[in-house]
Amino acid sequence: MSMPARQVRRHAVNGLMTGLIAMLSALAVLALVLILGDLILKGASSLNWAFFTENPVPAGETGGGVAHAIVGTAIVVGFAALIGLPVGIGAGLYLAEFGTGRLGFFVRFVADVLNGTPSIVVGIFAWTWMVKPVGRFSALAGSAALAILMIPMIARTTEEMVRLVPHSLREAALALGYPRWRTSLRIVARTALGGIVTGCLVGIARVAGETAPLLFTALGNLNFSVSPTHPMQTLSLQIYVYATGPFDEWHRLAWASALVLMGLVLLLAIAARWVTRQRYGTGR
Amino acid sequence: MSAHHPVLQSLAYNFWYGATQALYGIDLAVPRHAVTALIGPSGCGKTTFLRSINRLHDLTPGARHTGDIRLEDTSVFASRSDPVTLRRRVGMVFQRPNPFPKTVYDNVAYGPRLNALAPDRELPDRVERALRRAALWDEVRDRLREPGTSLSGGQQQRLCIARALANEPDVLLMDEPCSALDPIATQRIEELIVELKQSYTIVIVTHNMQQAARVSDYTGFFYLGRLVEFGQTEQVFTRPADERTEAYITGRFG
Numbered sequence: 001m002s003m004p005a006r007q008v009r010r011h012a013v014n015g016l017m018t019g020l021i022a023m024l025s026a027l028a029v030l031a032l033v034l035i036l037g038d039l040i041l042k043g044a045s046s047l048n049w050a051f052f053t054e055n056p057v058p059a060g061e062t063g064g065g066v067a068h069a070i071v072g073t074a075i076v077v078g079f080a081a082l083i084g085l086p087v088g089i090g091a092g093l094y095l096a097e098f099g100t101g102r103l104g105f106f107v108r109f110v111a112d113v114l115n116g117t118p119s120i121v122v123g124i125f126a127w128t129w130m131v132k133p134v135g136r137f138s139a140l141a142g143s144a145a146l147a148i149l150m151i152p153m154i155a156r157t158t159e160e161m162v163r164l165v166p167h168s169l170r171e172a173a174l175a176l177g178y179p180r181w182r183t184s185l186r187i188v189a190r191t192a193l194g195g196i197v198t199g200c201l202v203g204i205a206r207v208a209g210e211t212a213p214l215l216f217t218a219l220g221n222l223n224f225s226v227s228p229t230h231p232m233q234t235l236s237l238q239i240y241v242y243a244t245g246p247f248d249e250w251h252r253l254a255w256a257s258a259l260v261l262m263g264l265v266l267l268l269a270i271a272a273r274w275v276t277r278q279r280y281g282t283g284r
Numbered sequence: 285m286s287a288h289h290p291v292l293q294s295l296a297y298n299f300w301y302g303a304t305q306a307l308y309g310i311d312l313a314v315p316r317h318a319v320t321a322l323i324g325p326s327g328c329g330k331t332t333f334l335r336s337i338n339r340l341h342d343l344t345p346g347a348r349h350t351g352d353i354r355l356e357d358t359s360v361f362a363s364r365s366d367p368v369t370l371r372r373r374v375g376m377v378f379q380r381p382n383p384f385p386k387t388v389y390d391n392v393a394y395g396p397r398l399n400a401l402a403p404d405r406e407l408p409d410r411v412e413r414a415l416r417r418a419a420l421w422d423e424v425r426d427r428l429r430e431p432g433t434s435l436s437g438g439q440q441q442r443l444c445i446a447r448a449l450a451n452e453p454d455v456l457l458m459d460e461p462c463s464a465l466d467p468i469a470t471q472r473i474e475e476l477i478v479e480l481k482q483s484y485t486i487v488i489v490t491h492n493m494q495q496a497a498r499v500s501d502y503t504g505f506f507y508l509g510r511l512v513e514f515g516q517t518e519q520v521f522t523r524p525a526d527e528r529t530e531a532y533i534t535g536r537f538g
Binding site (some may be wrong): 100166167169172173174175176177178179180182187190239244 | 384
């Protein structure tokens with residue numbers, strides 16, 4: 001029994017298209033797998049206790065670690081989050097709850113433009129305002145640059161998440177005699193909390209790997225430093241310096257640093273997933 | 285105040301959404317400790333009127349009104365009775381159950397806690413009282429720490445009623461409270477409404493004429509933004525004065 005030609009063709013096209021789509025998705029996943037595989041292959045062997053706990057040794061010598069860059073990343077990104085999260089979440093709440101007028105339109109437009117601004121431009125901006133007048137590179141200037149990158153991202157995610165909260169919940173709170181601002185904070189923001197936290201984690205992960213805006217703000221530091229008003233090393237800057245340096249030992253450490261940074265971002269992404277699941281996955 | 289003195293009074297109340305007039309000169313007196321049903325075809329203004337009573341339209345862009353609605357002889361629109369104070373005295377139950385995504389207990393405790401009606405140590409009593417009045421206590425006494433959204437639809441709606449009652453309002457507004465419920469859950473809510481009128485004044489919007497006939501003492505028929513007829517439910521349903529009312533309740537249109 002033979003199928004009519006049209007049917008054969010239909011089956012063939014269907015199979016071809018499905019295969020094509022599967023291949024393209026595989027390609028997308030492949031990028032991550034290749035990057036991660038490469039990093040593990042070239043970096044994992046250098047990961048040891050000393051790598052995490054020791055500071056760099058003078059150029060040319062072997063051994064040493066990037067403890068200063070790990071701590072530096074935590075401090076620079078930590079301060080950035082401290083500035084960026086409240087401003088971003090606040091702006092997002094404002095946009096979702098009150099941003100219907102001209103001001104809302106303006107804020108949203110600015111956020112979108114800022115979202116598309118190249119990070120190196122933000123770095124130059126931070127340099128102009130926080131490094132040049134003081135006459136010294138500082139971790140804080142780096143944090144400010146990262147915060148500026150974070151704010152529009154977090155504002156827009158927060159806005160989207162808050163908009164998802166059903167209007168009926170808002171009305172329920174208002175009808176109980178809740179003032180509008182308390183309705184926004186206690187009911188609407190709390191309901192959207194899972195999504196907001198996810199947005200924040202993704203935002204933090206996104207800026208944790210930024211290098212360009214730190215080049216002329218936090219600058220980098222070959223020594224261990226926790227002073228926010230002085231130059232500070234971060235993992236991204238460490239990779240930049242070591243990867244472009246002349247020593248094999250440096251290249252080895254650069255690979256390992258890249259692996260650690262990637263792991264950190266991955267961890268944040270997983271945490272974001274987990275928070276989302278906690279909020280929406282279980283229960284009815 | 286005498287039992288015959290109306291709790292709520294609407295005086296020549298007009299309402300517009302932007303350029304569209306939704307209500308025309310509504311004159312209505314809502315009797316105390318009774319159930320007043322507002323009936324009429326979709327889009328006739330019942331819900332618009334109900335939401336005017338607790339000023340939920342305040343946030344609707346382009347909404348405006350003339351005339352007055354008075355609660356115990358004070359205009360609800362008077363600047364000193366701001367909407368927040370007003371809404372504490374006028375509870376509302378919505379068309380679809382809308383419990384907060386919190387525990388059963390917190391849902392009910394929300395109002396009193398916010399309004400500082402009771403010191404914290406009295407809250408549990410208050411929550412229990414509200415849940416008992418809403419005929420839900422026996423079903424949820426062991427589930428107070430579970431999310432309110434885990435209850436069944438009918439239970440959720442009674443939870444919303446308990447939440448409104450916990451504020452100890454003078455008036456309870458109900459906007460088609462049974463339209464999202466099955467017949468059994470509907471019956472429970474109806475029994476509850478009849479019970480609640482001992483202590484509260486209830487205004488209920490319904491599309492279900494049998495429901496209006498079963499639970500209400502007074503009925504108002506809205507049509508095209510006007511209050512066509514208002515009177516004792518029995519009279520409105522058996523001897524309507526207006527032919528449009530008669531046509532509607534006998535199912536000839538709507």
